[in-house]
Amino acid sequence: MADEGRSTLPLPDYDHLPIGGLESRVRSLTAGEVEELLAYERTHADRLPVTEVLTSRLEQLEAGAEPTSGDPSALRPEQSTGRSGSPVSPATSAQPFGPPPHGTPDQRGKPKGDRA
Template sequence: MSHPRRDDLPLPDYDQLPLGSLESRVRSLTSDQVETLLEHEKDHGRRAPATQVLSARLEQLRNGAEPTAGDPSGLRPEQGRAAGGSPVSPRTSAQPYNPPPHGTPDQRGKPKGDRF
């Protein structure tokens, strides 16, 4: 098998895909397409987790698994996340707490004996 070019890979932007979305995205590919990605990974990325995911999927396909419906160029899960922000709102946040400048709330600071 010849070395695949980046433009010929079955998943667009394969090299930029986070490993977390790779497993679900390769389920729609045929065994030839998974082999192409596996060869590309071994030649370029050499990411052990990606190689393991691709090898496992290739083995499943060789043992009779069928590609599932899906669009490999569809929206990636990592693109659907909200950008930044905190789930905490002013309504659910804790009350501000400012400790006293000396001592603790349970043990108040005591004046020195020679000062009044």
């Protein structure tokens, strides 16, 4: 079931924004829109770093700051680095090695006299 309030938020992808992207993207919002996001955050995830960013921006706006266009290069969830999965491959794996000469818990070492 989709959350009714989520579709009406000033930033439609708000729930998926990394905090670095959020800091830039809220700069384009009015005080009322920031208050709306702050109320949504407090009733849902209530993440301290996010509420601090929103509260700080709201204080800036109330002190006379004007909304700006924000940073268009801010991190957005729809942007990806194109990498997925593990970077480990047979080419980057460590070389296999034998047990140490003193043995392992499941494989006891041989006394020196028994070596051939």
